[in-house]
Amino acid sequence: MSDETPRPATEPGDPADRPEGATARTGGTPAAGPQDGPIETRTRELLREVLSGSWLVSLLAIVLALLAGAVLIAVADSDVQEAAGYFFARPADTLEAVWNAVYAAYEALFRGAVYDFRADSPTRAIRPVTETLTFATPLILAGLGLAVAFRAGLLNIGGQGQIILGAVFGAFIGFSADLPVVLHVTLAALGAALGGAIWAGIAGVLKAKTGANEVIVTIMLNNIGLYLVAYLLTTQAFRVPGSPNPISPQIPTETAAYPLLLEAPFRLHAGFLLAILATGAVWWLLDRSTTGFEIRAAGANPHAARTAGISVDRVVILTMVVSGALCGLAGSAQVLGTEHVLTGGVAASYGFDAITVALLGRSKPVGTFLAGVLFGALRAGGVLMQSETSIDIILVVQSIIVLLIAAPPLVRSVFRLPSPDARPRRRAGAATTEVTA
Amino acid sequence: MSAAVATGPRAEERALAPVSWRWPIIYAVFTLVALAFLRVGDGATTFRISRAGDFFEIPDVSLPALATNLVLLAVMAAATAVAVRRALRRAPIGWWVPAAFGIAFVLAFLTWVGAGRTTLIPLTTLLAGALALSVPLVFGAMSGVICERSGVINIAIEGQLLAGAFLAAVVGSLTASAYLGMAAAPIAGALVGGLLAFFAVRYWVDQIIVGVVLNVLVVGLTSFLFSTVLTENSAVLNARQSMPDIPIPGLAYIPVIGPVLFRQSLLVYLMYAAVIAAHILLFRSRWGLRTRAVGEHPKAADTVGIKVERTRVVNTVIGGAVAGLGGAFFTVGSGLAFGREMSAGQGYIALAAMILGRWSPKGAVAAALMFGFARSLVNMLSGAGAGISSDLLLMLPYAVTILAVAGFVGRVRPPAAENVPYVK
């Protein structure tokens, strides 16, 4: 039997057979009694908290993932392969080729995402940041939607389908209605939220009424959504008259578009402000409202929630509706913010990316926002990276980040960091309470 | 938690149990839908049954569409009546009633589609196609069963299929042998399975999350390597290889079942073996007993000395290998080169098949075959120009899956310790 069981990765586990009277291993109150070791100073305590904290783990996970990405970039680079052919004759060539390949790729990433130091004008130089935020907008919105669902214990894998349906509804109102400016875009946005809400609501209702596993249902709805939008783009209502292409009519940018926050050539639009608002709203919903209390309770322990009178079925449906609405808004960011048309690929990979965003953000609103920005940066950088290597490397980096985030002990053991549970006692004089035997 | 006290329901207790109207209603609805199939006019539908090389040739059957559908409708109505009677008596429905109903419905549909047209309805081809298309689904579902029975949810079937397809294509191309490619495919699947085991069993990460992320990772990796290394060296690394059909002497020429079952590639024959092996091993072998114990009540298994973590890890890796083998179907099994995201969501359908089949190999295979048949049907219909948008038709398998998971299957009983990390 192993002497050291790994700590649970997601939340402090609650082993069922804990001996009666034991305090939990995490966050337990130390007993006042004979001490065994030197008293800890404030500085050391702070240092230990930083070293064992989750921010550091997240940062290191990103570093590790970028390293893994570097390996792949190097392996796939033709110069490296060529130099590796005669590695033993001139090893320096291979190493140089590796460095060149990796540096070029990550430099492109930086230039595409943050600051283009090779640009010829200051405007173009800071464009990358705005691109990052533009890409981040749908990621944040959908990520928030999924985070809400995850907190309720619902694994909403249907972001893709909900984004699509949101885009469909929003685009339709956009190009077919003729309304004054503020009303038009607001209605379109609300329509998008409605579309996503309905699509997710189907899964919610099925889960509540029949117990159908929401993972399977939402995944199936993703595929149905894809075929649905493809079909709609062949119908009269959604086509440009006379054109054989599966593209919708243009959505008028004067009335039904999120206004640009900065002038062209910047693409950053008001959807980003919507994302910020949504972050705040989700925070308030989860942490300060009764509905949020119910959502968290149902997610943590549906049996106890039911016994306390909470209607878990209602919570499931409500949560999926909110989740879908946010994903629908992400779809609106696409059709009303950047693309201004509806195509079959409107959801791109945002649906699955949003899952990784929510996981990296640990399903907390602020964390999801930041994670959305990070992955938006990866996307923006990836566009420029394509000249050096394939954009698919971004997917690899993203998934590795998420896997590592989900297993903090793994990251800790790689870097030999202390675990947050191995906590020595507090400073002498701190109030302690008797622990019952 | 109270243990059951009675050993069996008393007669008066049975009388109080609510009547389950679900099946009769489902049958009734479908029978009513089938009424639409009566609008066929005066034409006849021709079915082709034989294939070249059969022992004896069954001539194409041409049936008057209206009369045929009336008969089939009667069969469906009779089945509905039986279902009603069984429901009222609170007796189980059995399997031949749904089977008879299903066959009648599908035949009626086909008759309706082909009525009055010159194109034939190639029944045998339909069935053979169904079997072929269900290969990745069957392998995937078997993988799911092996993993989930020991308590590990395997959402990464999709990634394992894709990884298997990738490695099969590359190895097959490098060695110019489809068979070697097929042999390499399980290795890729096992690697993905190993990652799943690593994160889920060792680090207690939620298994569904790991599975979804692994799928993204595999897509990223394979697409990356495809866009870079494979595209640059496609002649060496991604040349098409194909596995020939191996007709089994004698059996391959029996009409209908011959071409369908016995004129397939080695991969399909391996699939038969895998299904039979899975069933026998799961319920009659020591490994199977341990697996099921670990999946239902790991603590009980632990107290008897069974290593829970190790069993789960081994099963997950084996499951990954099985799914990887199924992935070979997409490339060397179909004579295609590797392309991005080739597995196209089949892994998720395999999962659905496993749930529909109630976590048993036999049930999972039946469900997978049903999905394969649906796919084959859609292919045939778009070929026959049925006039319905192919996009809408392609939605059908997914919609059926939703109905299945929600209605037909509803609240079933997965292995009790699923997705619960075993913490000592």
Next chain:
Amino acid sequence: MKLELRGITKTFGSLVANDHIDLVVHPGEIHALLGENGAGKSTLMNVLYGLYRPDDGEILLDDEPVAFQGPGDAVAAGIGMVHQHFMLVPVFTVAESLALGYEPTGRAGMLDLEEARRRVTEISDRFGFDIDPDAVVEDLPVGAQQRVEIIKALSREARVLILDEPTAVLTPQETDELIQIMRELKSAGTSIVFITHKLREVRAIADRVTVIRRGAVVGEAGPETSEGEFASLMVGREVQLSVDKGALTTDTTDADAGADAFVVTDLTVLDPAGTVVVDHVDLSVRRGEIMAVAGVQGNGQTELTETILGLTEPVTGSIRLDGQELIGRTVKQRLRAGLGFVPEDRSTDGVISSFSVAENLVLDQYDRPPFASGVAMSPAAVRRNADELVAEFDIRLGSPADPISTLSGGNQQKVVIAREMSRPLRALVASQPTRGVDVGSIEFMHKRLVAERDNGTPVLIVSTELDEVYALADRVAVMYRGRVVGVVPADTDRDVLGLMMAGVPLDEARTQAATHRTTLGEADAVADHHDIP
């Protein structure tokens, strides 16, 4: 086989579960290990069985030291264990359960279930267990499941059999059967260690007793110990187990005092398979009364309480609270109507482990003022409430913001009770209120329950512990197979209750009990004579 534990020590973090424990079991001896919940008995047995490794000390079998890497080693050495919560896979048959771990192989390495079946029948016949090898475990009654566990242990040729709280799930009559089995095993040469917290049965059954408290051995007793010494050994505790519950108060000014306030009529509930689990139950609890529902686990008590709460719908019957019909109302509506509920399984149904103590204290009130106005919650009000309740109920913790999982079982249960009692109640239903709770908290809990009763609230307690029933109840309703066999006053004889718990109607039970004393019934008489609580 002689079993000896020397100086066994086991700690979990800062908690010392076993503190240098010495124990000797001679061959063919029935040795009882006596201690309260939390004393460390189960930990000790898990060490012996190889599930835990001791931090210090050694285990000797026939004077040879042994070290177990896991249960497999222990089983191989001849130690068999029957756990309190059965280690049986519910969907397996008896034969498969036996085969697990032992795995007889036949042709081609396949499992030989025939062999397993044969062994089940062989052992079952030898000891008169009457178990069908092809029965599915989850369909068997609890007593039969226990026998399956014993068969499992015996089939590995156990020479020392450890029974962890074996009588927790048995009626007194079934306990008698178990005692018979133990005596038979003893005469066949098997040593038996049985763990219990019930004082009464130990003296009657065991050859030797070792008493454990707070992880350490505090005393031993044997046949040579006099009854008086034995009694004082048991009573060597500061805390009294029985609370002076006082007489039923009937002299209040409230005109409705003594009236039926909580009435269940003809309640019938089916399980998903259609079996009747609550069978036309009638119960009525008066104001200012504690009614205890006694019975062995699994006779419909759980379903009864769940139906009262509203988690299950009955097919017939009514539940009236102060005249208001509860059937048809949601759980939340019933809680609002003044129903207080303490669920049977604290960790799954009572508290949310990851939530803070403060949040758990408002789990069923979070959407009412002062904790919320409309949709907006007030964290300050929640905190204030927590501070008040922690003080009032003496809940030991670090801070109310800590997750409730950091509290001990007893304190967690206090949170549940505090939560319910902090609002005005018209009735309180408490299921197994002191299960898994340490002695100090049990006393506290019982005091509060009586206080609530004295407040005028009708209290319905469900307990499988007859000792608790005797300690708290004014009247006792006995359930068997979903029916109420009878409602009797609290001073009814233990043997009568025991027979009723097995389904025998009241009058017949009285007659039978008079002629046929059980071991525990005897123990009761002795205890009463010596005024042992």
